[in-house]
Amino acid sequence: MWITPGEVLLANALWVSERANPFFILQRRKGHGKGGGITGLLVGTMDVVLDSSARVAPYRILHQTGDSQIFCSIACGSSRKEITEHWEWLETNLLQTLSIFDNNEEITTFVKGKISGIIAEENKSKAALEDEDSGKFREAELKMRKLFGMPGEEKLVNYYSCSYWKGRVPRQGWVYLSVNHLCFYSLLLGKEVTLVVQWTEVIRLEKNATLLFPESVRVSTRHTEHYFSMFLNVNDTFKLMEQLATIAMRQLLDNEGFAADHSLPKACKTLKNVSALKRDLDARAKNERYRALFRLTQDERLDGHTDCTLWTPFAKMHIVGQLFVSNNYICFCSREEDLCQLIIPLREVSIVEKADSSSVLPCPVSISTKNKMTFLFANLKDRDFLVQRISDFLQRTPESGHSVSQSEGSTTPLSSSLPTPTGAAGEPSQRRHYSPSLPTATKGLLHIYQKDAPEEHGPKATKEKMKEESWNIHFLEFGRGVCMYRTSKTRELVLNGIPESLRGELWLLFSGAQNEMDTHPGYYAERVEQAMGRCTLATEEIERDLHRSMPEHHAFQNEMGIAALRRVLTAYACRNPGIGYCQAMNIVTSVLLLYCTEEEAFWLLVALCERMLPDYYNTRVVGALVDQGVFEELTRHCLPFLYEHMQELGVISTISLSWFLTLFLSVMPFDSAVLLVDCFFYEGIKVIFQVALAVLHANMDTLLDCNDEGEAMTILGRYLDNVVNKETVSPPIPHLHALLTSGDEPPPQIDVFQLIKSSCDKFGSLRADVIEQMRFHQRLKVIQSLEDTAKRSVVRAIMTDSAFSIEELEELYVHFKAKHIMSCYWGASTTAAERHDPSLPYLEQYRIDLGQFCQLFGALGTWPCGTHTATLAARLFRLLDMNKDGLINFKEFVTGLSGMYHGDMTEKLKLLYNLHLPPALCPEEAESALEATQFFTDDDTSQGTHTHIDVDINILLLHCIQCNILVSVSEVKDYKYYLRMWAMENEPKKETIKDLRRMNQEQFIELCKTLYNMFSEDPLEQELYHAIATVASLLLRIGEVGKKFTNNGANKPTDTTNTQAPAAELPQPEKEEPNGESSSGQSLVCRALAEAQLETPPQQTSDEEVKDDTSVSSYSMVSTGSLQCEDIADDTVLIGCAGEQQRRGSILDGDWSITFEQVLASMLTEPPLVDYFEKKGDIQARMAPCKMQRRVERQVSSSSDHELAQLST
Secondary structure, eight states: EEEEEEEETTTTTTTEEEOSSSEEEEEEEETTSSSOOOHHHHHHHHHHHTOGGGGOOOEEEOOOOOOOSSEEEEEEEEEEEHHHHHHHHHHTTTTTHTOOOOOOHHHHHHHHHHHHHHHHHHHTSSSSSSSSSOHHHHHHHHHHHHHHHHOOTHHHHEEEEEEEEETTTEEEEEEEESSSSEEEEEEEETTEEEEEEEEGGGGEEEEOOSSSSSEEEEEEEEOEEEEEOOSSSHHHHHHHHHHHHHHHHHHHHHOOOOOOOTTTTOOOOOOOOOOHHHHHHHHHOOOOOHHHHTTTOOOOOOEEEEEEEEEEETTEEEEEEEEEEESSSSEEESSSTOOHHHHHHHGGEEEEEOOOOOOOOOEEEEEEETOOOOEEEEOOHHHHHHHHHHHHHHHHHSOOOOOSSTTTTOEOOOSOOOOTTTTTOOOOOOOOSOOSSGGTSSHHHHHHHTTTSSSOOHHHHHHHHHHHHHHHHHHHHSSSSTOOOOHHHHHHHHHHHHHHHHHHHHHHHHHTTTHHTSSSSSSHHHHHHHHHHHHOOOHHHHHHGGGGGSSSSSSHHHHHHHHHHHHHHHHHHHHHHOOOTTHHHHHHHHHHHHHHOHHHHOOOOOOOIIIISTTTTTOOOHHHHHHHHHHHHHHHOOOHHHHHHHHHHOHHHHHHHHHHTTTTTSSSOHHHHHHHHHHHHHHHHHHHHHHHHHHHHHHHHHHTOOOOOHHHHHHHHHHHHHHHHHTSSOOOOOOOOOHOOOOOOOOEEEEEEHHHHHHHHHTTTHHHHHHHHHHHHHHHHHHHHHHHHHOOOOOOHGGGSSSSSSHHHHHHHHHHHHHHHHHHHHOSSHHHHOOOOSSSSSHHHEEEEEHHHHHHHHHHHHHOGGGGGGHHHHHHHHHHOOTTTEEEEEEEEHHEEEEEHHHOOOHHHHHHTTTSSTTTSSSOTTTTTHHHHHHHHHHHHHHGGGGOOOHHHHHHHHHHHTTTTTOOHHHHHTTTHHHHHHHHSSOOOOGGGGGGGGOOOOOOOOHHHHHHHGGGSSSHHHHHHHHHHHHHHHHHHHHHHHOOOOOHTTSOOOOSSOOOOOOOOOOOOOTTTTTTHHHHHHHHHHHHHHHHHHHHHHOOOOOOEEEEEEETTOOOOEEEGOOOGGGTTTTEEEOOOOOOOOOOGOOOOOOOOEHHHHHHHHHHOOOOHHHHHOOOOHHHHHHHHHHHHOOOOEEEEEEEESOHOOOOO
């Protein structure tokens, strides 16, 4: 390519001149191409280690004038072909022009101007996105694609210099991290190491530091481990690896491919060696941390953050922390954990102003809210920019009443503000399923059923009143609502228990559901109306579990509670069909409805399923399995002796799943478990881990004495059953689990407050960021384990219907899934979501389209047909695609291969025969396919009329009575017999060779063409060509004889095919030629065979043609232009075609047809054909090249460098 002219001082250092003229020199890099010796090896090694651009462009063109020692580079190229094109352009367009200039300076100026103009024209046609990446990075991306054979769709994220440990020897090179692959390349003294690992194959990714591998990163797959070290910034590299592996796991989980964020603001300046994708991923990581810290919605995007101080009126001091600004919120978090946290929705902001600066309070900004709260931030580095950004976001906020000040001490209203959407919160005039007048629309179920209960005045009620008063005092001091200061005092009040009257309000506040509910008025009612009345798999499961949701609580022993639960669960299934409904959601939702209205419970469920417990409630409960693995890891770290014993019993994986899925609600008395839910909404999943560890620690001695799993589960079950809340004011609720696990001697009661306090004291050091890091490691393991389970399930499901071994089926599944996944990120004709549905059985989850099937067929099929392979693959795809959706699953794929590999001759010929009948043979391939389909459809219609018979015996009897038909009593009693007979008649019967449709002449021609192409690569191709010519001639005669018998004396319409003229207008054969009527069809077959032969042989050189002239053996060669099929002798081979007359323009015989039995019988007369179709295929041999393409590592040793274009192949 042309490059911006730049001076080169040492033109011949490390370069070899190959061409030269008075003005230009073409050079090649030493060590590239043939030869080079030790100098070439050293130069090649240096280029790789130093990441020289000469590694991508080993050719260049320099401009030189006269005797000047200063050269100017004007072009470079990755291949000799590319650089030669530039050189020829210079010789053709510039040499004569340059010779007329008077001095060297004018020549140099003209050349530089000409090259700069060419580059400017090229840049106009380039996409704007490409300009975001620096030239150095684009060069590295080009290098990655050439080194590893990646397509243009594969995007490089970043690349780093490092060492790859191959055995005990480190190989210095470069690791390239793309969206879907980890790649490494090294070249040291001619020894080349190339490594390619798909992120979807990674099962473990960890950073460790050992004596052997200092500051190393270990990447583990199912088959091997790879170690990388010597990073300049190992933390930055490892974080990027984690992000890319997480994206790959998400792709495996729900098929969400990576989509670049095109709305990301462009950088102020192009950063060196930092791509736009790297900036995108960095922004995503910051957004995820920001949303998790403040419990914000998934669409919230961080705009920026800065250090500052916050004045806290309750402590009369400034707290150091960070201020975060996003599109809908202003948030603050203290540097010291749990000291202070603040969330200010922009919809609540009324005034933003710059206060007066002073030495005590430099650069302050005051923010006032609608509920009369004022927040003062100081020590802001760029106050003017911050106020301007907040002003911009306020103008986009759909609320009125904001004002902002750009000058100190004064306020001015915003220039514009969007009004509140009209009608969004308004209810339609009529609601069929949900309306504000419902009791559960304004109150929680607990409040509804306790309103008539007598007021208690005992010590428990007094304690509850004191809790309420403590919270009211806290609200006065720290504020109430979403803008409340959240401090360590707030945490203490939560740990002591939230009063029942405030529980729903504070759950909404701490979970972030309040913000989402306020910004989506009327959303829940719309979802209820949209979802109710539908019949889906989710609604069926919901109905089945409704009466299992806290049946011991009186609120769910009547229709009001059940109906409210039905509406909430159904509305969420409508909102998130990817989750729909999962068991345990009903238990959690029923508890939410006790303290919240329906709409509040709905938004709390949204917060739980989509933010606080990610992936918990999908079809495979991946999130719960991940946290179960985290819990096992925490147990190993905190309780090592107990962990070893519990692992032997296998208890941890058995008991902990229900603990996490239901937040202890299903294993602990309700009044106690609800206190854990209080803590969970405030602190997140950390509390559940702490309590679970505390439960194991409290029962450690007893568990160590257990001898089996059942004994350990009984001990833990009884312990949890006796965790009581002695301060509850609600009437006692019987716990069903306690009734099942109670023994003769009741164990001592455990105070739930003491359990919570003990968990915080013993395991309070557990941090949320540590949990997230452990979740990442476990997620890799869990998802890959689920993928292995899916593979085994699929193989077990089809192994009885397939002749392949288990190992062969597993390997085929790997190739099949790899094609599916590869198509997701490298483009396909259908979207990924259409081809992968996690709710389907494992067998149906992965599906491929025609493009991927053709690639697999070409690699694994046993019938190579040269240029005809794609056509045959398309026909087999249409034959296997039973539901005609353009996709096939793994079972259908294996069915097609199994017939080709393990079928006998009859089965293989039957498959090949069907490939040349509709629907496999489409109308575009055979002109007569449409008429043939209509003909056979007529036959099928007459056979399938029984499917529309009404089997209601009462209707039949009534009809008989009305028609005065006497029906005997015995006939009425025996009606079940006739129904059974009718059912047997309509059962699908296994197709036999007699049931196969007849093949017309056009289809027979296509079959002959396929057979001819199939034999082109066989060692016995000449014998097979002769055999198929003989069989074709025999079948043509059989078809002619059969036509005479079927037409003799029959007065029925002829099955015409799609010809140029109707059958009635076809020219009649001349009487003096008895075989004339068959000559047309026979010549068509001959012509088709000749056409097929002309397509298959590859282009040959003149020497090969001379050799071929003498390698025809004893077979004679004749032209088909004057050859009739009856003239084909035993030693005749068809090799040519006369003229350019096309087969489609010929007249076909519409009455001619043959059966499969006739094809089979004719084939059996030729031993070469019998041997060919009886030969068993070796699937392992066909899969070996595929394994080589997918293998993890390849090493090439050479004394000289290779062409980069060859490395990509």
